[in-house]
Amino acid sequence: MAKTLDDMKMVHEEEMQNYDRIQEAVTRVMHRHGCKIIQTPAFEEYDTYSRLFPQLKREMVKTIDTDGQVLVMRPDVTVPLVRTVAREYPDPHQLLKFGYVSTVFREFFGKSTHGKYFTQSGVEVLGDPTAECDGEVIVMALEFLESVGITDVRIDLGNVSYMHALFGSLGLQDEELALVKEYTARRNLVALKELVEALPVNCRQKEVLMEIPELFGECKETFRKAEAYCLNWNMKKAVQRLRDVYAYLDASGYGDKIQIDFGFNSHMGYYTDIVFKVYADGALYSLISGGRYDELASRFKVPRPACGFGMNMNLLYEYMEEAGLLEQHIPSCDLAIGYSKVDRHLVELLHRWRSEGYSVFGFSLQNRVVPGDYRICAMYRDGKFMIGNELVTEEEIKRRMEAV
Structure with a gap:
C-alpha cells in the first residue's frame, strides 16, 4: 500500500x-x-472547540464517552x-x-x-x-x-x-x-x-x-x-x-x-x-x-x-x-549471542550480564538476525564463544561491551 x-x-x-x-x-x-x-488532558469537550474554532470542526477527531457526551481528541x-x-x-x-x-x-x-x-x-x-x-x-x-x-x-x-x-x-x-x-x-x-x-x-x-x-x-x-x-x-x-x-x-x-x-x-x-x-x-x-x-x-x-x-x-x-541532521542509527543492544543449543551455563551468563546493566539478546541459529542491530554479535557452542573467526573468552566479550 x-x-x-x-x-x-x-x-x-x-x-x-x-x-x-x-x-x-x-x-x-x-x-x-x-x-x-x-x-x-487528551480529551476535550466538543462544544468548547466548536465554539472557539469553528474552522477546525472537520479536522477534529471525535468520540463519545460512556455518558454519551461528544468529545474531541486534543486538536490543540x-x-x-x-x-x-x-x-x-x-x-x-x-x-x-x-x-x-x-x-x-x-x-x-x-x-x-x-x-x-x-x-x-x-x-x-x-x-x-x-x-x-x-x-x-x-x-x-x-x-x-x-x-x-x-x-x-x-x-x-x-x-x-x-x-x-x-x-x-x-x-x-x-x-x-x-x-x-x-x-x-x-x-x-x-x-x-x-x-x-x-x-x-x-x-x-x-x-x-x-x-x-x-x-x-x-x-x-x-x-x-x-x-x-x-x-x-x-x-x-x-x-x-x-x-x-x-x-x-x-x-x-x-x-x-x-x-x-x-x-x-x-x-x-x-x-x-x-x-x-x-x-x-x-x-x-x-x-x-x-x-x-x-x-x-x-x-x-x-x-x-x-x-x-x-x-x-x-x-x-x-x-x-x-537536511542530513538526524543521527545515524545506534544499535540498542550491546550483545547478540547465537546458539545451536542452549545450556544452563549460557542462561546463567545471559542473566548475570543483564543484571549488570548490559543489554543482551540470545537467539537460536534457526533464526536470522541483522548484525547491524547489535554492537557485538557472537556465536556460542559447548561453552565457547566466537566473534567472526576469533575464539574469545567471556571476559573479552565483557571488556568489549564496556568499551562501547
Missing part, C-alpha cells in the same frame, strides 16, 4: 531514537528558561492548558511557565509526510503582559531549533492588533469584514482591490487596506511604512509593541534574522497581539508558530495575559532528515 497514511505506519526504533534526542534537546531548553513540563494544546490552569492556578497574577511534548490530533501535511495527528512541543507563559515576555518566548523557539542543529532561520514577526485596530475603525458589516480578513490573509490583491473599492469607507482607509497585504519586509523600512499608515492610536500602539519585541530579539543576537510582516495571521483565532513564524532554510512551511493571546483565559473565568508557541515535531523530523 504505497499510499498508506502516516498514522497507519509503524514508527521504527531508529526514528524513535531520533525523536527521543529531539525531545531531550528541546526539554533542556524549556528547563533552562524555568519552564515546568506538563501534560494536558493551548486551550486545554489555559482551561486547566484556570482551575488549578486561580491567582491571575501568578507567573506560570509551562513546556510540553504532546500528541495533537489534527491533520498535517509536509513535503513528503502527512497524517491525522502529530507530536507537538511548545511553551506557554501565563501572567506576564510585557514585550520582554514575547521576546523570551521567541528566543526559546529559536533555541529549540538551535538545540537540534538548525541555525539558518528566518523569523516572520507581526502584530494582529494592528489590523484589528484598523478593522475596528471601519464600521463594516460582519460579512464585509470577513471577506476583507480572508483576502488580506491570502494576500489576494485582485479580489481585495475589487472589494475595497465597493466598501463604504473613505479614500485614506481604502489606501491603507490595500497596503496591508504588502506591509512586510526589512525591519526599518517596514516600521516606517506601518507608522505612516496608522489611522488611530491603537495602530500606533501595535507598531510600538512590535518595535519593543524586535529590540529584545536584536539584543539577543537575532536581529538580522527578522522580517516584519503586518499582514499575516494564524488559523488559530485566539491571538490578540504579537504573532510569529519561524522558517528554516529550504523548508516549504514554518517549523514553529505562536504569539500572544491575552483574551483566551477570560473565557475560563480567570483572565490573564499569555504568550506561547508550538512546533510540529513530525515536520521538524522531515526537515532534519532531508
Whole structure:
C-alpha cells in the first residue's frame, strides 16, 4: 500500500531514537528558561472547540464517552492548558511557565509526510503582559531549533492588533469584514482591490487596506511604512509593541534574522497581539508558530495575559532528515549471542550480564538476525564463544561491551 497514511505506519526504533534526542534537546531548553513540563488532558469537550474554532470542526477527531457526551481528541494544546490552569492556578497574577511534548490530533501535511495527528512541543507563559515576555518566548523557539542543529532561520514577526485596530475603525458589516480578513490573509490583491473599492469607507482607509497585504519586509523600512499608515492610536500602539519585541530579539543576537510582516495571521483565532513564524532554510512551511493571546483565559473565568508557541515535531523530523541532521542509527543492544543449543551455563551468563546493566539478546541459529542491530554479535557452542573467526573468552566479550 504505497499510499498508506502516516498514522497507519509503524514508527521504527531508529526514528524513535531520533525523536527521543529531539525531545531531550528541546526539554533542556524549556528547563533552562524555568519552564515546568506538563501534560494536558487528551480529551476535550466538543462544544468548547466548536465554539472557539469553528474552522477546525472537520479536522477534529471525535468520540463519545460512556455518558454519551461528544468529545474531541486534543486538536490543540493551548486551550486545554489555559482551561486547566484556570482551575488549578486561580491567582491571575501568578507567573506560570509551562513546556510540553504532546500528541495533537489534527491533520498535517509536509513535503513528503502527512497524517491525522502529530507530536507537538511548545511553551506557554501565563501572567506576564510585557514585550520582554514575547521576546523570551521567541528566543526559546529559536533555541529549540538551535538545540537540534538548525541555525539558518528566518523569523516572520507581526502584530494582529494592528489590523484589528484598523478593522475596528471601519464600521463594516460582519460579512464585509470577513471577506476583507480572508483576502488580506491570502494576500489576494485582485479580489481585495475589487472589494475595497465597493466598501463604504473613505479614500485614506481604502489606501491603507490595500497596503496591508504588502506591509512586510526589512525591519526599518517596514516600521516606517506601518507608522505612516496608522489611522488611530491603537495602530500606533501595535507598531510600538512590535518595535519593543524586535529590540529584545536584536539584543539577543537575532536581529538580522527578522522580517516584519503586518499582514499575516494564524488559523488559530485566539491571538490578540504579537504573532510569529519561524522558517528554516529550504523548508516549504514554518517549523514553529505562536504569539500572544491575552483574551483566551477570560473565557475560563480567570483572565490573564499569555504568550506561547508550538512546533510540529513530525515536520521538524522531515526537515532534519532531508537536511542530513538526524543521527545515524545506534544499535540498542550491546550483545547478540547465537546458539545451536542452549545450556544452563549460557542462561546463567545471559542473566548475570543483564543484571549488570548490559543489554543482551540470545537467539537460536534457526533464526536470522541483522548484525547491524547489535554492537557485538557472537556465536556460542559447548561453552565457547566466537566473534567472526576469533575464539574469545567471556571476559573479552565483557571488556568489549564496556568499551562501547
